[in-house]
Amino acid sequence: MAFVELVGLTKQFGSLAVVNKINLAIDKGNLVCLLGPSGCGKTTTLRLIAGFIEPSGGEIRVGGKRISAPGASAPPEARNMSMIFQSYALWPHMTVYENVAYGLRLRKLPKTEIRARVDEILAATKLSALGERYPSELSGGQQQRVSLARALVIKPETLLLDEPLSNLDANLREEMRFEIRRLHDEFRYTTVYVTHDQSEAMTTADLIVVMNQGIIEQSGTPEDIYQRPMSEFVARFIGGTNIFKGKKVGTDSVACAGGLVLRCASGDFADQGETAVSVRHHDILLFADKPASTDANWIAGTVTRQIYLGSHRDYLVSIPGGETVRTVAPITVAIPVGQQVWLNFPPEHCRALAH
Amino acid sequence: MTSTVQAPVFNRGIDFSKPVFILLAAVLAVLVILPLFWLMVYSFTDIDRNVTFDNFIKLVTDRAMRRSFGIAIGMAALVGILACVVATPMAWLVARTDLPYARFVRILVTASFVTPPFLGAIAWEILAAPNSGILNILYRWIFGLTDGEFLFDIYTFTGLVFAISCYTFPYVFTLVANALDRVPSDLEDASSILGAKWLTTLRRVTFPMVVPAMLAGALIAILQALTMFGSPAILALPAGFHVITTKIWSLFQYPPKLELAAAAAIPLLLLTIILLRGQKWILGRKGYTVLGGKSGAPRVTELGKFKWLAVAFVFGILCLTVIFPYLALIKTAFTETIDAPLTWESFTLKHFNFVFFEFSATRLAVFNTLLLGVLTATICTVIALVVSYLVSRKSVAGAGILGVLATAPVAIPGIVLGVGLFLSYANPTFMLYGTLWILLIAFLTIEMPAGYQQLSSAFQGVHPELEEASRILGATRLKALWQITAPMLRTSVVATWCFVFIGTIRELSATILLTTANTKLVSVIIYDLNESGDLGAISVLGLLLLVVSFIVVYIASKMPLGAGRLQPRG
Numbered sequence: 001m002a003f004v005e006l007v008g009l010t011k012q013f014g015s016l017a018v019v020n021k022i023n024l025a026i027d028k029g030n031l032v033c034l035l036g037p038s039g040c041g042k043t044t045t046l047r048l049i050a051g052f053i054e055p056s057g058g059e060i061r062v063g064g065k066r067i068s069a070p071g072a073s074a075p076p077e078a079r080n081m082s083m084i085f086q087s088y089a090l091w092p093h094m095t096v097y098e099n100v101a102y103g104l105r106l107r108k109l110p111k112t113e114i115r116a117r118v119d120e121i122l123a124a125t126k127l128s129a130l131g132e133r134y135p136s137e138l139s140g141g142q143q144q145r146v147s148l149a150r151a152l153v154i155k156p157e158t159l160l161l162d163e164p165l166s167n168l169d170a171n172l173r174e175e176m177r178f179e180i181r182r183l184h185d186e187f188r189y190t191t192v193y194v195t196h197d198q199s200e201a202m203t204t205a206d207l208i209v210v211m212n213q214g215i216i217e218q219s220g221t222p223e224d225i226y227q228r229p230m231s232e233f234v235a236r237f238i239g240g241t242n243i244f245k246g247k248k249v250g251t252d253s254v255a256c257a258g259g260l261v262l263r264c265a266s267g268d269f270a271d272q273g274e275t276a277v278s279v280r281h282h283d284i285l286l287f288a289d290k291p292a293s294t295d296a297n298w299i300a301g302t303v304t305r306q307i308y309l310g311s312h313r314d315y316l317v318s319i320p321g322g323e324t325v326r327t328v329a330p331i332t333v334a335i336p337v338g339q340q341v342w343l344n345f346p347p348e349h350c351r352a353l354a355h
Numbered sequence: 356m357t358s359t360v361q362a363p364v365f366n367r368g369i370d371f372s373k374p375v376f377i378l379l380a381a382v383l384a385v386l387v388i389l390p391l392f393w394l395m396v397y398s399f400t401d402i403d404r405n406v407t408f409d410n411f412i413k414l415v416t417d418r419a420m421r422r423s424f425g426i427a428i429g430m431a432a433l434v435g436i437l438a439c440v441v442a443t444p445m446a447w448l449v450a451r452t453d454l455p456y457a458r459f460v461r462i463l464v465t466a467s468f469v470t471p472p473f474l475g476a477i478a479w480e481i482l483a484a485p486n487s488g489i490l491n492i493l494y495r496w497i498f499g500l501t502d503g504e505f506l507f508d509i510y511t512f513t514g515l516v517f518a519i520s521c522y523t524f525p526y527v528f529t530l531v532a533n534a535l536d537r538v539p540s541d542l543e544d545a546s547s548i549l550g551a552k553w554l555t556t557l558r559r560v561t562f563p564m565v566v567p568a569m570l571a572g573a574l575i576a577i578l579q580a581l582t583m584f585g586s587p588a589i590l591a592l593p594a595g596f597h598v599i600t601t602k603i604w605s606l607f608q609y610p611p612k613l614e615l616a617a618a619a620a621i622p623l624l625l626l627t628i629i630l631l632r633g634q635k636w637i638l639g640r641k642g643y644t645v646l647g648g649k650s651g652a653p654r655v656t657e658l659g660k661f662k663w664l665a666v667a668f669v670f671g672i673l674c675l676t677v678i679f680p681y682l683a684l685i686k687t688a689f690t691e692t693i694d695a696p697l698t699w700e701s702f703t704l705k706h707f708n709f710v711f712f713e714f715s716a717t718r719l720a721v722f723n724t725l726l727l728g729v730l731t732a733t734i735c736t737v738i739a740l741v742v743s744y745l746v747s748r749k750s751v752a753g754a755g756i757l758g759v760l761a762t763a764p765v766a767i768p769g770i771v772l773g774v775g776l777f778l779s780y781a782n783p784t785f786m787l788y789g790t791l792w793i794l795l796i797a798f799l800t801i802e803m804p805a806g807y808q809q810l811s812s813a814f815q816g817v818h819p820e821l822e823e824a825s826r827i828l829g830a831t832r833l834k835a836l837w838q839i840t841a842p843m844l845r846t847s848v849v850a851t852w853c854f855v856f857i858g859t860i861r862e863l864s865a866t867i868l869l870t871t872a873n874t875k876l877v878s879v880i881i882y883d884l885n886e887s888g889d890l891g892a893i894s895v896l897g898l899l900l901l902v903v904s905f906i907v908v909y910i911a912s913k914m915p916l917g918a919g920r921l922q923p924r925g
Contacts, residue, residue: 050827076826083827089820093842102838103828155826 003190004049004158005027008058009068011044018044020214021058026207031191033186033205035198037237041214043162043192049192050083050160051076062158069303081176082156090135096122096146097131101152115291121153124183141172148180152187159189165200177203198238202226210234228266229303232353235278242284242325244277253296254352258321262345276353283349284327286315287342288335297345301325303337313316317341361680369632376751379742383760386800389903390775391767394624397617397778410618420602424622426591427581427598430516435577439521442527443569448665450535451561452656460669461532464525467676469904471861472522473585473882474897478680479518480589481890483507489683519586521676523579527572534568535561553656569639574634582768584864585878589885599623600770600864607868613778620771628766688894701725706891710899714892720875721899724860727791727876731798732856736848739806740800744836747814748822758811765804769864770795772800777868789871794863797865802855809854813847814840852909857904 013021019041026032034042043304047053049060051073060068067074082103090099097118104114122128125145135143144164151159164180165173181204184191195201201208202222209219210233218230229235232243246256248269254262254277262277269275291298301319312328315335319325325343337339378399401407414420449457467475482490485505494506538561546556584600591598597605597892599619606616658665670678687693688706695701710717739761745751746758764772776797781788787796817840825835870879877896884893 050823052823052826075831076823077829077831079827080829081827083824085820085824087818087820089824091820091821091824091839091843102825106829106834150824150828160827 002026004059004065004192006045006049006058007061009045009055009060010047010057011041011053012046012056017056017214019048019055022211022214022216024209024216024219026190026192029098029188030206031181031193031204032207032209033201033236034192034194034209034211035196035201036211036217037196040211041094042196042211045211046160046162046192046194049158050081051079079158080156082151082154083160084147084151084162084164086166087198088135088143088167090137090143090146090150095131095136096133096138099135099146100150100153103150107154117153118119121149124152125149131197132189140168141176144168144172144176145179148183152183152189155187156189159191161191161193163195164193165195165197172305173200191218202238205215208238210237212237229278229351229353230268231355232276232278235351235353237274240281240326241278242281242327244279244323245274245276248275252352256321257323258299258319259336260319260321261296262350263296263347264352265348267350268354269352270343270354276355278351278353279345281326282328283311283346284325284335285344285346286317286327286329287343287344288333288339291342291344297347298342300340300342303335303339303341306335306337319342319343372745372751375741376745376754376757379738379745379757380760382738383742383757384647386796386803387760387763387767389779390772392802393778394617394620394771396805397614398621401614402621410614413615414618414622419597420619423597423599423602425911426512426596427587428626429517429598430512430587430598431577431580432582433516434520434523435573437516438524438527438576439569439573441570442524443565444533445669445672446528446531446535448658450532451654452658452665453662454658454665454669455662456666460673463673463677464528465908466681466905467522467673468525468529469857469901469908470522470677470680470795470879471585471863471897471900472519472579472583473589473863473878474684474900475522475676475680475860475882476518476589477885477890477893477897478683479509479514479521479875480885481683481687481693481894482679483509483514485510489693490790492694507531508846510590512591512594512596515587515590515594518590519580519583520576521680522586523576524672524676526575526579527569530568530572530575531565536567538564545847557656571634571638574630574637578630581626581630582623582770582864584770584867585882588882590868591699600768603770603774604867607774607777613774616774617778620768620774623768624766624771626769627771631766665787684894684897684901685806687890693890706895710892710895716875716880717855717896719873720877720880722789723874726800727794728856728859730795731802731859732852734795735799735802735806735855736810739803739810739851740844740848742807743811743814744840747811748819748831758807762804762808764800767800769801769862769866770868771864772797773868776800776865788869789873791874793869794866794874794876797869798859798862801862801865802858805858806851806855809851810844810847813844813851816847817843850911854905856907860900860903 002024006022006024008023009019010017010021022045034045036042044053048055048068051068054073055068055070057070059066062079066072067079091102094102100118100121102112104117119128122131125148127142127145127149128139130142135146136148138146139194147164161180165176168176177200184204193201193204205222206221207219208225210217210225212233218225218234220228225234225238235241236243244254244256244260244262246262248271249255249261252263252265252269254264254269254275256262256277262279264277292303300320301317303315304318304324305316307314308331312330313333315327315329317325317327327343365812375693396404398410399406399408401409434889448454449460454460480488480795482488485491485508488505488507488509490507491505494500495502495504509518542564543556543560545562551559582600584604587598587904588601588604592601599622603616603619606612607620682801690697690701691703691705742757742761745754767775776793778789780796785795797801819838821843822835826841830838861878863882866876866879867882870876877900881893881896884896
């Protein structure tokens, strides 16, 4: 059952629609990632849900109750939500304990209960020893965990996260991804998570919503989004891919430049104009010797770059028609620059994209 | 952790931001627009308020008037040049070399900042008046010369430029020193690694980067010199020449020529606006200003054998601007006469006795000054606080207009505002002339830009997410302001209060046109006493003003910064 619903939600700044009539239903207890490049409207959508800004059109419902609509929005404090901010937004003049206890004190809980619940959440976030510290005395990762604890301790109905890991260094970021997922599995709040990092979204989300220029490009499980992108934008944005463009031939093939014909096992074809074909780097097979049959989904090219990456080799191969194909091969396949190679694009990994 | 606590229950309450916005907009509009309106009306009409250009024609055709404009502009330009020539090397020595006592130098420069320029001018009268000046007495004594011989004469155009420069060079110094503090050393390292010698790097990289700061500082120094009333009134009038400000003041003397005064104020207003535009343009050019560079420690040049030459230069300047004048004031306050020798016999407290117990005007003036200082500082801080909140958080549509109104008075020189306020409120409708109200209005208007700028930059330092975090956890807007924003702004609020207070107790340019016998202030009494030549009493009052100012500066600088500060994301 959908718990948080966005219906035709629109936000305009002047004549620019930053969020353009988006519809989205989030089930109770799910973690949804809004994913997209900067300026795609994901943060605005989150702030609309939080109630910091009012929509120009459409509405937001939580548990069936309308909380946001033009001219009739509940203030953020009346939504029983929690939020984790990009800057963490820890109050520098309060200790860790005071920061975490703040929301409970606003709710006028008895002192003993506040103490018990703060202690519990500090333990869950491995902060028990740091209660009397001030935020400036903590490391980045610790600040991040305080901000998590502060948001979780009030047991919100909805938890919002705004690029919570973008200020952490790479190692810590990876650790915190799993930490966030672990805490979500433990407490199961309905969660909306904004990020521009696709691997962050893949690790944490039940549902990924890819946004671009104020609209939802595609929403689905991480597997859906990766295996079955619906548009060139999604294919490019999630995971590396090669895009070939050409005209539809027959029922299931696309004729691209340089004589490359790609039969695609899935996807949509454009009846008029160009169809794009997406093939992931690691799905392309690379051969040093000429194969027996090279009619469909084969092409010859020249290696222009080869990099040893420890676990595999990364190749750039230029093919007739001017395209450059990026692919990976096992360590044992070592072909020097300038040599001719043959590339095979298995049809089951070729996905046609009508737009 | 299974149960969900209900969100706190709220009464939505009334949103106060709209009415507050309208009220503030009205107050600021009255403060800024009314005086300018009447200034315009008077300057373009005759005594019966018929439209005429006569005032401006008189202005242009009157030779004495033209001369006063010429002198003022020449004086201001020379002050700007002198300030650059002195302050730029000094700032470099302090910020970028191993100059000994650099911290102490910065403190003394702050001291010359805090010194009211008119007090500096009086101190230099004590030092360098042709007959009674201490330096000239020493000169005659050392060389055994007769009376009438003198080395310095402060009552000259040169003397005036010198005395004003002493108290305006800190503008250039502070801006250049700050810029030098922020020039990241990698920029200089990059030049060195490409093969530039030390001096080449200084000339081609370091110096060009602080040129905008220097020019901006110079424009402010020029602006200060141009609009200053006290120093020219003290030094130029005895020398028999006028600048714009003293000319405007003389038009207020009996029989008052209000229309002409209003007309004479207009060019000064325009010049100020042009200078400020110029300053903004210089500082606003992207890529030239060095902003928030990586905090690599600035490169320090070792002075080697030039070290003591540099110390001599810097302390020579500080002697002229701070040390000699202060010593002169202290000496004059504690001895019978200026030329009395420094012995135990000549030590006296009679000037203190006179000022505090015999001279009837003092107590009233001290009371008025403190009252106005406290009232102005408090009201100005409160208004500036609310305005900067509304502007920085854009909580009301059109809030930006408040910022514009609060900043606008920066372009209105004190004496011009004085004329405008006199025309606005010294009429049968308001009858505020001769009351403290008109002074309060004047001070509020003058100090509003500084107060607003301080607090709005403080608000910018408080990341909006800090407030939002409190809102989403269940606090109302007012509660978030009170529990989160207010504690973090406490330091800035106190600093702003102190800043405005000091600005108020030293104001003279607008005050001189608006004060009467019942509303005397300490600054005005000092000016009056100077006309009667009672330098001992002036020194006592001047020291009082300085001591109060320094105490307030000290309090402001010692404010605890609160426990632990979180650096918000850049």
